[in-house]
Amino acid sequence: MKPINELRLEFPSRSANEGFARTAVASFLAQLDPAVDEMADVRTAVSEAVTNCIVHAYPDRIGPVIVQVRLYRNGRVIIRVKDRGCGIPDVEKAMEPLFTTGGEERSGLGFSVMESFTDRLKVTSRVGKGTTVTMEKYIAVRQP
Amino acid sequence: MVTRMETGPGQVTVYLSGELDHHAARPLREQIDGIAERCGAKKLRLDFEGVPFMDSSGIGLIMGRYRMMCALGGELQVTGMSERLRSIMRLGGLERLPIFPQQKGEHNETDQ
Numbered sequence: 001m002k003p004i005n006e007l008r009l010e011f012p013s014r015s016a017n018e019g020f021a022r023t024a025v026a027s028f029l030a031q032l033d034p035a036v037d038e039m040a041d042v043r044t045a046v047s048e049a050v051t052n053c054i055v056h057a058y059p060d061r062i063g064p065v066i067v068q069v070r071l072y073r074n075g076r077v078i079i080r081v082k083d084r085g086c087g088i089p090d091v092e093k094a095m096e097p098l099f100t101t102g103g104e105e106r107s108g109l110g111f112s113v114m115e116s117f118t119d120r121l122k123v124t125s126r127v128g129k130g131t132t133v134t135m136e137k138y139i140a141v142r143q144p
Numbered sequence: 145m146v147t148r149m150e151t152g153p154g155q156v157t158v159y160l161s162g163e164l165d166h167h168a169a170r171p172l173r174e175q176i177d178g179i180a181e182r183c184g185a186k187k188l189r190l191d192f193e194g195v196p197f198m199d200s201s202g203i204g205l206i207m208g209r210y211r212m213m214c215a216l217g218g219e220l221q222v223t224g225m226s227e228r229l230r231s232i233m234r235l236g237g238l239e240r241l242p243i244f245p246q247q248k249g250e251h252n253e254t255d256q
Contacts, residue, residue, distance in 0.1 A: 015167035040197075040228055047199040051166040104211075105173065107203040109236050116235060 003070035003078075005031070012062045013054045013083070021067055022046040025079065028069055032077070032139045041117035042079070042137060048110040049081035049133045055102050057085025057131060075139035079118075080132060087127035095123065146175045147194060155187035156180065161194030169201040176209060186218040193224030202229070203236040210241060221245050 007028045011017045022043040029042060046067070053065045066082040088094045095115075100108030115121045120136035145168070148159040158176055162168060180188050188209065192198075206222060213220040222243045225233065233239055 015165075018165045018167045019163060037228075043197065044199050044232070047165055047197075051199065051201065055166065105169070105204045105208050107200045107207060107236055109200040109203055112235055113200050113232065 001072055003072055005071040007067075007069040009067040010064055013058045013065050013085075014062060015051075015054050017065070018047055018050050018054065021050045021065070025067065025069055029071075029077065029139070032071065032075055033142060034139045038137070038139050042077070045114045045117045045135055045137075046079060046081070048113045049079075049135070052110050052133070053081065053083040053085065053131075055106070056088075057083035059086070075141045077137045077139060079135045079137070081135075082130065082132045084130040087129055088123070088125040088131055089127050091123050091125050145172065146179070149179055151183055151185065154185055155189060156183040156185040157189040157191060159191045159194060163197040164195050164202040164205070165197070165199050166201040169205050173205055173208065176205075177212070180209075180212070186216075187221065188213055188218065189221040189223060191224045192222065192226075192229055195224075195229065196226075198229050198232055200232070200236070203232065203238060206233075206238060206243070207236070210243060 009021065009024055011021070025046045026039055026043050029039065050065060050067070057063065063083060063085055068080040068082070070078045093099060095111040097112045098108040100106045111121070114133070114135060118135040118137045122134040123131065125131040145160070145162050146158055147161045150157045156179060158179055160172065164172065176190070190209065210220045220243050223245060
């Protein structure tokens with residue numbers, strides 16, 4: 001199925017861009033007229049995915065973060081957050097709630113938040129190549 | 145960011161504002177810890193009324209301050225959270241920590 005609209009963003013993995021990324025995705029989604037909660041779900045999930053790239057994919061350098069949003073009929077939204085960073089050796093382990101390699105001040109709940117605020121989450125990663133997080137979210141179509 | 149603080153006998157309240165993400169968390173943590181250290185208060189209250197957005201970085205920040213206050217033999221309280229922020233706290237299991245003061249109309253499960 002072809003998307004009815006598409007957004008692609010690329011920016012360096014600077015933490016100042018976390019706010020920009022979630023706000024840009026939310027603005028793009030506004031054309032679907034989402035409910036306040038749906039919008040907040042997406043903002044939070046995107047924030048987590050982009051933060052992961054900044055904290056984990058490029059721990060000691062700045063690299064590219066690519067955010068792609070595709071809108072389909074019936075309110076289906078696919079959001080991809082991609083990096084070309086270090087990759088995750090054990091994706092299953094990384095997705096366990098509370099597991100973190102980010103130190104004391106990181107909660108280890110990034111993937112848990114993405115999982116609970118979207119309808120589907122897929123993580124693919126190759127060590128040395130990078131990680132792609134794909135999130136699917138259905139925005140309820142409101143009858144006029 | 146910290147917009148306001150109030151000190152009382154043995155306690156300090158820090159009013160936070162703005163979006164709490166990973167980018168905001170570090171300077172905010174340093175500000176809060178600086179205030180807590182200067183005041184030497186046994187009770188630290190963080191007010192989230194002015195925080196419209198928070199992701200899991202907020203959970204990390206609260207957990208860190210909770211551990212710090214426990215280590216000092218003190219107490220942490222969290223107030224002013226929207227239902228949205230509370231739902232993120234629940235994901236982290238933080239609802240179980242004794243950091244939410246009882247609000248009017250709310251009762252403990254053990255209350256009759």
